[in-house]
Amino acid sequence: MIATAVLVPVVVAAVVLANVLGGPGDATDPDHAGHGPAAVDGSTPAEREDLPVLPVDVPAMTPEAEASCPALMGSLPFELAGETSRRVQSDTPNAYAWGDPPIVLVCGVDRPAGYVVGVSAMQINGVQWYVDTSDPGSTVWTTVDRPVYVEITLPAEVDSAPVTALTPEIAAALPYREPQPGP
CATH class of the missing domain: 3.40.1000 (Protein Transport Mog1p; Chain A)
Incomplete structure (x- = not known):
């Protein structure tokens, strides 16, 4: 039970680091594009135009x-x-x-x-x-x-x-x- 309590946080930390630092499946890697996390460009979603009904x-x-x-x-x-x-x-x-x-x-x-x-x-x-x-x-x-x-x-x-x-x-x-x- 103690091994599980230690192992789970270590695995979670490894996954977070892999996603932050890149590696196989990184969206910027052309050989693995589309298999990693989605790229975020920082733009806001489009809003309805401010036009009359x-x-x-x-x-x-x-x-x-x-x-x-x-x-x-x-x-x-x-x-x-x-x-x-x-x-x-x-x-x-x-x-x-x-x-x-x-x-x-x-x-x-x-x-x-x-x-x-x-x-x-x-x-x-x-x-x-x-x-x-x-x-x-x-x-x-x-x-x-x-x-x-x-x-x-x-x-x-x-x-x-x-x-x-x-x-x-x-x-x-x-x-x-x-x-x-x-x-």
């Missing part, structure tokens, strides 16, 4: 949106394309935004006007999108192959990088569904 119009909650959207909304990143998330005001919890001018995602929107199955969609990482460029101030991307439509509105000066970055979350949270013809 953004009012976002959302359609009424449907049973499909109520069943599908929570999984997506819970997986969205705090930062997107270098922009920090911002608070939104909407009638449902299915809206999220980043930056100023805002990038806005709304889950459970209506089928996009102008969408024709098999003709007017583009695919990014396995998700099909209908892209509406009719407004000179913004580009609206809408998924067309998920159980609910998800819309991402980008300022006109922003390229498709935010859409590409969000595609894995959308694909993981919302299963594929054959695009539906109709109004």
Whole structure:
């Protein structure tokens, strides 16, 4: 019992010293990177930008949106394309935004006007999108192959990088569904 009381503090001290002084598994050792303790850079975590609450119009909650959207909304990143998330005001919890001018995602929107199955969609990482460029101030991307439509509105000066970055979350949270013809 005395040996255990002496041995445990010695082992703990050896582990602490190995982590402080480095050695095999040290994150700075390129042959063992990723196997040691995480590097700390001293920076503070990002905070929400000090932007006003953004009012976002959302359609009424449907049973499909109520069943599908929570999984997506819970997986969205705090930062997107270098922009920090911002608070939104909407009638449902299915809206999220980043930056100023805002990038806005709304889950459970209506089928996009102008969408024709098999003709007017583009695919990014396995998700099909209908892209509406009719407004000179913004580009609206809408998924067309998920159980609910998800819309991402980008300022006109922003390229498709935010859409590409969000595609894995959308694909993981919302299963594929054959695009539906109709109004």
